[in-house]
Amino acid sequence: xxxxxxxxxxxxxxLGITVSGMINPTKVLNxxxxxxxxxxxxxxxxxxxxxxxxxxxxxxLGRSAPLFDxxxxxxxTTRIDxxxxxxxxxxxxxxxxxGYCPGGVVPALGLGRTEPWIFVAAxxxxxxxxxxxxxxxxxxxxx
Amino acid sequence: MTEFTPLAAVVGGTLIxxxxxxxxxxxxxxxxxxxILSGAVFASSWEEWGWRVAFLAGMIAAPAVFTSxxxxxxxFMMPGxxxxxxxxxxxxxxxxxxxxxxxxGHGVCGLARVSPRSxxxxxxxxxxxxxxxxxxxxxxxx
Numbered sequence: 001x002x003x004x005x006x007x008x009x010x011x012x013x014x015l016g017i018t019v020s021g022m023i024n025p026t027k028v029l030n031x032x033x034x035x036x037x038x039x040x041x042x043x044x045x046x047x048x049x050x051x052x053x054x055x056x057x058x059x060x061l062g063r064s065a066p067l068f069d070x071x072x073x074x075x076x077t078t079r080i081d082x083x084x085x086x087x088x089x090x091x092x093x094x095x096x097x098x099g100y101c102p103g104g105v106v107p108a109l110g111l112g113r114t115e116p117w118i119f120v121a122a123x124x125x126x127x128x129x130x131x132x133x134x135x136x137x138x139x140x141x142x143x
Numbered sequence: 144m145t146e147f148t149p150l151a152a153v154v155g156g157t158l159i160x161x162x163x164x165x166x167x168x169x170x171x172x173x174x175x176x177x178x179i180l181s182g183a184v185f186a187s188s189w190e191e192w193g194w195r196v197a198f199l200a201g202m203i204a205a206p207a208v209f210t211s212x213x214x215x216x217x218x219f220m221m222p223g224x225x226x227x228x229x230x231x232x233x234x235x236x237x238x239x240x241x242x243x244x245x246x247x248g249h250g251v252c253g254l255a256r257v258s259p260r261s262x263x264x265x266x267x268x269x270x271x272x273x274x275x276x277x278x279x280x281x282x283x284x285x
Binding site: 002003004005006007008009010011012013014015016017018019020021022023024025026027029030032033034035036037039040041042044045046047048049050051052053054056057060061063065066067068069071072073074075077078079080083084085086087088089090091092093094095096097098099100101102103104106107108109110111113115118119120121122123124125126127128129130131134 | 144145146147148149151152153154155156157158159160161162163164165166167168169170171172173174176177180181184185193194195197198199200201202203204205206207208209217218219220221222223225227228229230231232233234235236237238239240241242243245246247249250251252253254255256258259260263264265267268269270271272273274275276277279280281
């Protein structure tokens, strides 16, 4: 059952990306282009998604556990460190270059075009490089 | 040019929020797509792998469901060359791994939980995205 509910949740999330137009990287880039062809849509997407999530979380996180798991898996790290800042800055540059974030590109994989797959392949290589580098850094610190 | 579409934006944004709340209600997980993607590829156990792949499959099915319901094809236009897309993909992959999240994980789920880490991360990536577009479209390109 977990798998089925995860699939349905992903479908609803993906429909949101599709309906909102965030599946189109040009539309996303135009939000960032405040000095040019500005399209404020992304702000409305983020604000309504944030409001819905904040309200929904208030109800859901008041429960002792989720429906199909023993506990909630919430991020535990609270430290604001250079890694968080540098990583977010690098991500922002990448996002600003092509208009794709992971949430936007995954539904685009279902459009039947090759461009999103090329981006995701590069993204996974980037993730692998970062994971390897982080492990090496951790080893160097430990040694 | 893309047109400002406030109604579609709010309907879509609300659906994104509902999807995020659903996965929290059902499985107790944050809907951070970079984390789900990375977990689906690099996970070591079925427990970590199965639900992530299912969530991603649901997302990928969305355009087909959208088209079958509305009869419309979602608008799509690549704003750059393949080379730019590959460089951007590498940067996004490296960035979200060190930054521990993206627009969905930090910008929606993290902000909804009023996480200070997510507030900082969102401000930083938004600033750098705007700055990158300014430089590439108005200083270099144009």
